[in-house]
Amino acid sequence: MNPSTKDEIEGSVHELEGKAKETAGKVTNRPHLQAEGNAEKSAGKVEKKIGQIEKVFEK
Numbered sequence: 001m002n003p004s005t006k007d008e009i010e011g012s013v014h015e016l017e018g019k020a021k022e023t024a025g026k027v028t029n030r031p032h033l034q035a036e037g038n039a040e041k042s043a044g045k046v047e048k049k050i051g052q053i054e055k056v057f058e059k
Helices: 003-027 031-058
Strands: none
Touching: 003 031
16 A cells, blocks of 8 residues: 555544544533544645645655
8 A cells, every 4th residue: 555545544544533533522411522522634635735735746
């Protein structure tokens, strides 16, 4: 697996994990968990975008 694909997959996983944490934080009224999830979700989006950009330059 090339590095750009790996970044995209890992980014998607982090994005989903972050979304789950964010939702759990909302449901359980734990703002810290909600903020942590939001940060992880954002980091996942960035990681996924980096993988997409790397693919463009691989060609």
